[in-house]
Amino acid sequence: MSNHCASSVTCKCLLLSTLYVYLSSPDMCGGVLTGLSGVISSPGYPQEYSNNADCSWAIHVSNTSVVTLAFLDFQLENNEGCNFDFVALFDGPTVTHRHLGKYCGADKPPNIVTTSNQLLVVFKSDFNIGGRGFKCYRSAEQYKNCQQVLSAVSGNFSSPHFPSVYPNNINCHWSITLAAGYRIKLFFPVMDMEDRNSLSDECDYDSVAVYDGDSQTDTLLGRWCGREHPPSLISKANKLLVVLSTDRNEAHRGFSASYLGGKCSVCGHPIQFQNKRKSHLQSTGMLNLLIL
Ligand SMILES: [Ca+2]
Ligand SMILES: [Ca+2]
Structure with missing residues (x-):
């Protein structure tokens, strides 16, 4: 192009018009x-x-x-x-x-x-x-702070974008809060998360945790990852908290969850706990069966 430039000003004009043609080109x-x-x-x-x-x-x-x-x-x-x-x-x-x-x-x-x-x-x-x-x-x-409060007597929820892969770096809370006197039965038809850390044998990367109340200071009913299938969980009272945490890479399909609330007809009656499954499950509050 310089061979055709009579002056630097012409050069600039040529350059600009070339740029213009390039930028406006379809x-x-x-x-x-x-x-x-x-x-x-x-x-x-x-x-x-x-x-x-x-x-x-x-x-x-x-x-x-x-x-x-x-x-x-x-x-x-x-x-x-x-x-x-x-x-x-x-x-x-x-x-x-x-x-x-x-x-x-x-x-x-x-x-x-x-x-x-x-x-x-x-x-x-x-x-x-x-x-x-x-x-x-x-x-x-x-998606960073996905939060949901569920107050219907029954319902379903799932990880973001389920059944497509969930996002990295998220921390989602589902807080199930029913009227006083109700208890909640929660189950997970699908669980497909990143596997546990093979060194620590913990769910260090991505996990679904369930707390027997409305905060993470309440009793942890369990923390799952990989394709571990949580048993049905039953709340002690009218609240359950589900927390999904994911790290910066590797994502899977996630989980789907369903819950059902019911009036406790035998409140105060000793509840049958079933401490089945592996030691990594928090056994406290883990119920497999309860007449609601
Ligand atoms: Ca072609
Ligand atoms: Ca991950």
Whole structure:
């Protein structure tokens, strides 16, 4: 370009106009996205995308949030294995992070939720045959302090995004609080967490803990991780607290839980405790059967 520059001012003008053409080009793609939400689409969408496109969008939201992505439209050249044109998603800022999927053709990818606060979207096309491309909506979802109070006589709850993987770095509380005189039976149809620490044999990474009351200073009924299946738990009084904690990496499907409240017809009557299962379970308050 310098050969055509009559002066440095002309050079700057040329540079600026080149930059302008580049920035306003429909082929422009990729970048770092930090807003709460927005739309990502293939270059030129809804016109056919260009050949040899190579775009990467790094989505970065606040570290108390996770990224969700929903595809609104999707039509790429199709081939088995998606090796020609594709959208690839990664659960973190680079292609070395966990691969969430590679997609092509006309079937919309499923909705995506990251486990961290970053998502990488890669779009590539090869040298021929295109399509309309894709359009998706991204948003940031707060998950750091998920708290829920449950006061219905019965109900269900589950880890965030269940049955998709739960987010990293979260601390969620479900506080079941029924009217005085009620007791609560709680069970977990599904439990799929990161395994316990093989060195300490404790649930040091991710865990579900249940307390016999409304705070973590109340009796711990148990702490579970991996695929350990908690027995049915019954509260001493009208309150139970379930706490989910996860660490900074490795996430699984999580858990689903159901509870049922009932009036205690034999209050004051000695309750049958069953201290079954392994020593790592806190045996106090562990009930398998109670007539509610
Ligand atoms: Ca192609
Ligand atoms: Ca984990």
